[in-house]
Amino acid sequence: MQLVRVAWALSAAAAGLCIVVFLQVHYLGEGQLAAGTCEIVTLDRDGSQPRRTIARQTARCACRKGQIAGTTRASPACVDAHIVRSRQWCEMLPCLDDEGCDLLINRSGWRCAQPGGRVKTTTVS
Template sequence: MRTRMVLVALGTLIGVCLLCGTLHTQLAREAQLVVGSCEIVTLDRDSSHPQRTVAKQTARCACRRGQIAGTTHARPACVDAGVIHDRQWCDMFPCLDGESCNLLFNQSGWTCSLPGGRIKTTTVS
C-alpha cells in the first residue's frame, strides 16, 4: 500500500514538473523577438506644457549583426550601426512620409517638419 502511494505521489510530481517545464518554454518563446524587429517597452507622454507634448519611449530590439536600435518612419527599428555612430540621423528615415528631416545643429537629434509649420523634435540620450 505504501509503495503504491509513493508511486502515485512520484507520478504526480513528475507530471507537475513536465507541466512547469512546458509553461516555462512557452513563456520564454513568447518573450523573444523576431530577429530584425523591435517593440516599444515604455511610452510616457507629458502634455503639461502649452502647445507642446514631451514623449519618451523605450524600445527593445533584436537586431542583426551590424545593426542597432533606431527609428524608421516614426517607429522603433533596426538600422545600420554606422548611421548611429556617425550621428547622421536622417539617413535612417526617422520621419513619416511627407515630412522633411533635418539634423539638429549639434547632431543630438533631428526634427521632422510637416507641411503647415508643425515640427517634431527628437533628441537622443
C-alpha cells in the same frame, strides 16, 4: 469525394499552423523577439506645457549583426550601425513620408517638419 478533399485540405492547414506555432514557441521562446524586429516597451507623454507635448519612448530590439536600434518612419526599427555611430540621423529615414528631416545643430537628434508647419524634435540620449 469533394467533401473528403476539403476535409484533407483543412486538416493539412491545421497541421501546418500547429507546426508554425510550435516552431515559434520552441525557437523564439516567450518574450523573445524575432531577429530584425523591435517593440515599444514604455511610452510616456507629458502635455503639461502649452502647445508642447513631451513624449519619451523606450523600445526593445533584436537587431541583426551590423544593425542597432533606431527609428524608421516614426517607429522603432533596426538600422545600420554606421548611421548611429556617425550621428547622421536622417539617413535612417526617421520621419514620415510627407515630413522633412533636419539634423539638430549639435547632432544630438533630428527634427521632422510637417507641411503645416508643425515640428517634431527627437533627441537621442
